[in-house]
Amino acid sequence: MSMIEIGKAARQASEELKTASTEAKNEALKIAASLMRQETVTILDANRQDLEEAEGLTSAQVDRLKLDDSRIEGIAKGLDVVAAQPDPVGQTIAEWTVPSGLRITRVRVPLGVIGVIYESRPNVTADAAALCLKSGNACILRPGSESFLSAQALASIFQRALVEAGLPTKAVQMVETPDRAAVGELLQMSDYIDVIVPRGGKSLIERVQQDSKVPVFAHLDGNCHVYIDGSADLEMAKNVVLNAKMRRTGICGAAEKMLVDAACAPTHLKPLVAMLLDAGCEVRGDAPSCATDPRVQSATEKDWGTEYLDAIIGVKVVNGVREAVAHIERYGSHHTDSIIASALEAAAYFLKNVDSAIVIHNASTQFADGGEFGMGAEIGIATGRLHARGPVGLEQLTTFKNVVYGDGHVRK
Numbered sequence: 001m002s003m004i005e006i007g008k009a010a011r012q013a014s015e016e017l018k019t020a021s022t023e024a025k026n027e028a029l030k031i032a033a034s035l036m037r038q039e040t041v042t043i044l045d046a047n048r049q050d051l052e053e054a055e056g057l058t059s060a061q062v063d064r065l066k067l068d069d070s071r072i073e074g075i076a077k078g079l080d081v082v083a084a085q086p087d088p089v090g091q092t093i094a095e096w097t098v099p100s101g102l103r104i105t106r107v108r109v110p111l112g113v114i115g116v117i118y119e120s121r122p123n124v125t126a127d128a129a130a131l132c133l134k135s136g137n138a139c140i141l142r143p144g145s146e147s148f149l150s151a152q153a154l155a156s157i158f159q160r161a162l163v164e165a166g167l168p169t170k171a172v173q174m175v176e177t178p179d180r181a182a183v184g185e186l187l188q189m190s191d192y193i194d195v196i197v198p199r200g201g202k203s204l205i206e207r208v209q210q211d212s213k214v215p216v217f218a219h220l221d222g223n224c225h226v227y228i229d230g231s232a233d234l235e236m237a238k239n240v241v242l243n244a245k246m247r248r249t250g251i252c253g254a255a256e257k258m259l260v261d262a263a264c265a266p267t268h269l270k271p272l273v274a275m276l277l278d279a280g281c282e283v284r285g286d287a288p289s290c291a292t293d294p295r296v297q298s299a300t301e302k303d304w305g306t307e308y309l310d311a312i313i314g315v316k317v318v319n320g321v322r323e324a325v326a327h328i329e330r331y332g333s334h335h336t337d338s339i340i341a342s343a344l345e346a347a348a349y350f351l352k353n354v355d356s357a358i359v360i361h362n363a364s365t366q367f368a369d370g371g372e373f374g375m376g377a378e379i380g381i382a383t384g385r386l387h388a389r390g391p392v393g394l395e396q397l398t399t400f401k402n403v404v405y406g407d408g409h410v411r412k
Contacts, residue, residue, distance in 0.1 A: 001176075003185040006140055007192030009170040010113045014138040016168045018110060022087040025134050028158075028165035032130070033079035035157045040072050043157075046149040047122065054146045057120075060250025060309045064120040065147055075126045075154075081376030082130045088394045089136040103405040108398040110136035112194035115186050116379065117142045117208060119200030122150035127370075127377035128197070129158045129172045135397040138171045140193065142186060144200065145178035152176075187212040197380045197392065202307070217392055219357070219383035221307040221333035222252030224365040227324040227350065228272065229341035230263030236362065237268060237340045238275050244338065244364040246279050250309045252381060253336050253368030257304070257314045259324045260289075265317050276313060285315040304331040321346045325353045332356065334383045336368040357383045357390040 001009070017025075036043065047067040054065060093106040114137050116128040125141055132139035143151035155174040162169050175182050187196065190213045197217045198208040205218050226244050228237045244255035258276075260269050270292040276283055277295050284299040285292075296315070303314045304327070318324045321339070328337050338360035339350040347361045358368045358381075368391070370378025375393035382388040388396035 003175070003182060003189065004192070006173055006175065007113070007189045010138040010140050010173060011192050013168040013170040014110065014112045014136075017133070017136045017138060017171055018089075020136065020167055022089075024165050024167055025087070025136075026083040028133060028161045028167055029079045029083035029130055031164050032126070032158050032161035033076040033083070035160060036072060036076045036079070036126070036154070039153070039157060040069060043067060043072055043150065043153045044069075046153040050122075050147055050149050057146065058250075058310065061120055061146075063248065063250050065122065065150075067122055067150060071123065075123050078123075078127060078371060078377040079130050081371070082134050082394070085134065085376055085394055087134065088398045093400055100409060100411075101407070102409055105403045105405075106400050107403055108395070109401050111397055111399055112137060113192060114139045114379070114397065115142070115189070115193045115196045115214065116140070117183055117186065117196065117198045117200070117204065118147075119144035119204060120147055121199065122147045122154060124199055124379075125151040125154040125174070126158070128379050129155065131377055131379050131392075131394055131397055133158075133162075133167075133171060135394045137194075137397055138168075138173075140173050140175065140186065142175040142182060148178050183207075184211065187214060190214050199380050215387075217380060217382040217384070217388050217396075219252065219333065219335055219381050222254065222309075222335045222381075223257065223305060223307045223331065223333040224253060224255050224335055224368070225257045225259055225324075225328050225332060225337045226255045226365060227259040227318075227321070227328070227337070227339045228261060228264065228268055229321060229324075229339055229343060229346045229350075230261040231343035231346060232261075232264060232268065232340040233342060234264075234268050234271065238272060240338070240340055240362070240364050241272060242275060242279060244366055245276065245281055245313050246311065247364070247366050249311050251366065252307075253366045254309070255313065255338070255365045256306070256308050257316070257331075259316055259318050259327060261321070261324070262317050262319050269315075269317065273315060276315075280311055282312040283315055284312065286317060288317045289315040307333065321349050325350060328354055328356075335381060336360065336365045338363060338365050357381060 336358040370391035
């Protein structure tokens, strides 16, 4: 099929999904979850071929691409959780009566057709398909060439589930070519696609934001910070920082910078830096950080704005929470930033003044995830200010219409 034919089919499917029952959508999700568990060997075989053919990937990119039994089970569980979520379509958000006597209700409705352009992560195929289906949207999936076979295996499972549940098979479509020209076509299809969600590297997202005629939910970088306030408990700080940086270094919620309050630097800086170095993390620091350990490399100005997506972290000493917030606002990416503090006043200042999609107190930045937010899955993290911000789940894939009830009313 041509891209225009895919777009037309998706638009038709989206019209049918508007009136699909919650029961039918949930049935499709449960069938898809069951099939994924049954077809684990087939999915892993496709993923193995992708890994064998992948060239020039970093260890972090390989980690994002790789599937195993536990990750497939995690994907299936995510589908079960989405099925158990309330259906947002048709929900009344607000209701009021105006002086004229008109009664007005604001009701959630699907966006329509969602285009998803992504790299490396095969799980995005399932997450996007599940969230779009449950929220009544058709989706067009365009995976990267490195994850093409894995995505194909997962998308085919969804299409089988749609057939069994009696829903339109074109509700989930995958672009069956790795040709980059297909991305360019998707970005111009404003007649058929209502929003584009890109997930991938900075170059992909920059291209999408620059070239798209379709509205975009996206984040450009995940330059996430953990600020250690002077009131922070050292053991808590060590546990949180180690998890935030090293649990999975290649995800957008991984901490890329650690800021340490000068008030606690004499007691906290050296053990925190040593812990990271001993865990195999390269540390690039300012002068006080370099003085703590000869293994610390001197940071450059470029480091403060860099998303490493690797076992590398920048470390800087700052004079209190206000300077920490100023640093984050200058160099951060408005994705996820965390403060470790016992002082509630410092925490409140940080949470109010850091203008990021997700701000966290006393927890790891790696909780920046739709599943961890109780959404079951996410289609991406949005750092813009329009419509969606933070994890994009079911509610964020809907808009609303105003339904007005009268009794022969005419306006004077």
